Amino acid sequence: MQGWRISMEDAHTAVLDLDSAKSHSSKLSFFGVFDGHGGDKVALFTGQNIHNIIFKQDTFKSGDYAQGLKDGFLATDRAILNDPKYEEEVSGCTACVSLIAGNKLYVANAGDSRGVLGIKGRAKPLSQDHKPQLENEKNRITAAGGFVDFGRVNGNLALSRAIGDFEFKKSAELSPENQIVTAYPDVEQHDLTDEDEFLVIACDGIWDCQSSQAVVEFVRRGIAAKQELDKICENMMDNCLASNSETGGVGCDNMTMVIIGFLNGKTKEEWYEEIARRVANGDGPCAPPEYAEFRGPGVHHNFEDSDSGYEMDPENKGRSFGVDDTEMFDNADEDKDLASQVTKNPSSAEKDTAPVTAPGAAAADNASADTKPADVTVTKPTDKDAAEEVKKEASAQEIKKEE
Template sequence: MEEIEGVNCFSEGRSSSETRPPNPNSSIASAFRQCQRNDPLVLPCRKSLVRHASLQTKMKLSDVSAEDVTEGFQSDFLPKLRSGGCADIGFRSNMEDVYVCVDNFRQGHGLNKHIDGPSAFYGVFDGHGGKHAADFACNHLPKFILEDKDFPVDIERIVASAFLQTDYAFAEACSLNAALASGTTALATLVIGRLLVVANAGDCRAVLCRRGKAIDMSRDHKPGCMKEQRRIEASGGSVYDGYLNGQLNVARAIGDWHMEGMKGKDGGPLSAEPELMTTKLTAEDEFLIIGCDGIWDVFRSQNAVDFARRRLQEHNDPAVCSKDLVDEALKRKSGDNLAVVVVCFQQQPPPNLVAPRSRVHRSFSAEGLKELQSFLDSLAK
């Protein structure tokens, strides 16, 4: 496999590059690069996923067709992508989080014949039990997406398949080198034309800002959430004190093949299958925030959007805005590694939103008119 141009995984703070996974597939051996990352954070279970009325949530992976993609390029609105990311070790002793920003996903891969609009890939990966799974997923997930012969058509099926391929490939790498044993949550975002696709496995989160309103584009996969708990128990697992099998505080992740009772050839309670949400971007969509749970431990979705929006109005720089979010999370005493990516869909900064002043209607009630008439009549006598 060719190395993907422009795909680099980033982290800041302390990093380590001592061990690279042996490749489970010789076709991707030359493509692996060592990543750096930040550590995971824990967020309380969200009881429900807030969906904006205009969002299209497609649960069938085959729902995104060639017509959907083509329509994205024929629309009057096409996003003009700008992005930036930031990561920090925070108060942890090791960095296990990583992010990736690729504004031009098709560059150098002959995809111009398929699409005329933007194509981009963004991801955050929150490692646990070591850094290797996050590094591996950061490097291999976008490759598996690009390798699919149907890309960019049927994009949800392709992305879901890439998550599982990455998981199995990492299992094989671990079988060759047990020192790689670890796990990672993963959130991947693609922009194809004006189609926004978010795939999530774990407790990272993506939040869309639509004219100042925060719209959750992912659901936090905590073991205690009712939907996840039912899936876990149906797969032979259990939830103890909020932890999957009493060991993990996430219900979905890539890796963790070394943990007994989590995964197997026939499945298991820990799933690498992502949940997907898609929407067609409009001129009202301003930016997207994707971050590991260290960010969301100290920010609510709307709070993060309000904060980022103010910063973008000041400097209109998504990279600086990402650093602003990380710095603010540190001020708010987030206890985890921190990684965040901000993707802007417009060239201009977010506009000021001035609420229209409501017109004041003054009127008399029937009873008031009666009393006024009585008063006037008494004056006339």
């Protein structure tokens, strides 16, 4: 969804069979969300190429998928830097991707997009928002000669890791991992079980409006109501969309959201039935039934969501999440500019969603031969007519130009 912005700078990718040549022992599926800033070129390049670049890494070929993801992020950054077409490029993007390899789930993240696993209605964070004020991030920034001011890198960038943003990567004596802003990702691994229902990957346009737990409960309610995943994404974005552009940025950003359902050997219909049965039996938290209904743009569902009870792995606890993600995902320093927003009727803030069916994305080694495809839903970022209409109105307003 473009939302109230005058342009769409998000990108996404969904590759259902990353290894068509069957060179790996497990089926590989890949999904990602890339939230651009300062333009869309880096985000589009990343969405179109990062999965292929990762797949070509020697570490990935050897089966070390976690290291392959890390190497692939840095290689993607280098590919853009070394491409003459991007010599003057100043934009950047977040990157939050998931790799499903058999019953293993990997989530790699650089920036403040987020991957959240739904386990019987409880949200388990599989990424951390890379904000400049985090101790480890701030230490790296200052050691590289930068500073953090008002929660921004050098008073400018509101996230501390990104692909692109080469103005913050000019220290020739430092490794890519130690630049003021780095593309080096954190990678989390999770062993999938029957209790793992779905994964949500989304940009901060969603997470600025809802907590991880609230999103998981919202998605679960939609599944229990037998809604297609693209409809759930649409309802979530409408729920987050501000009724006007005067909210200081929250609910006005581009929004991209991907839901990956884990069939775990079931058919699609059986997967829906199983989650509906769990919800009916009170097996795990879920949003109230009315949350499965369309309420209209700007009608925010702010129910009292449950504690997820999940934390990051012990080695990451000192720098990331507690049980409650409210403090970790503080968005007080988010972009408050109205430069790329316009005051229009909410119905004009166009969205375009399309379902994508992911054959074999059910990440289970024992998937039955007649297993139906897992559902993957992505938001599509383009509506040229709407964008032109928004641009025309934006040009008539005296709004400070976005940085």
